[in-house]
Amino acid sequence: MAYSGKEAPPFFVAHGDQDRLVPVENARRFAEHLRDSSSNPVVYVELPGAEHNFDLYHSIRTEAVVHGIEAFTAWVRANNKHNSNKIF
Numbered sequence: 001m002a003y004s005g006k007e008a009p010p011f012f013v014a015h016g017d018q019d020r021l022v023p024v025e026n027a028r029r030f031a032e033h034l035r036d037s038s039s040n041p042v043v044y045v046e047l048p049g050a051e052h053n054f055d056l057y058h059s060i061r062t063e064a065v066v067h068g069i070e071a072f073t074a075w076v077r078a079n080n081k082h083n084s085n086k087i088f
Contacts, residue, residue, distance in 0.1 A: 001033060008038035010076045014065050016050025043072055 011034050015027035024046065031044035045068060047054060047061060055062045 001030065004034050004037045006037065006039050008034060008040060010040040010072070011038070011042045012045070012069050012072045013043065014045045014047060014068070016047045016052060016054050018049055019052040021052040041072075041076065043068075 011031070013027060013031045013034075015022070015024055017024045019027075027046075028044070031042055034042040045065070047065070050061065055065065
């Protein structure tokens with residue numbers, strides 16, 4: 001929650017619904033809190049059947065998440081009205 005606030009950077013949160021280390025409810029609350037407080041976009045993706053370290057081994061799911069992050073990053077950069085070279 002320390003990263004939340006009006007000036008929080010854009011966030012892409014991916015969380016497995018079978019995470020036994022960090023409960024999925026925490027990730028949902030975190031994303032909702034960011035959406036309520038940030039003026040930047042927040043994307044929350046919940047991965048069915050995924051554990052905490054779902055990306056430890058390369059898989060189709062990992063590829064899908066990577067492509068999603070790349071698309072989100074490209075969209076954020078393309079829609080950054082303040083400075084297209086700014087890195088959040």
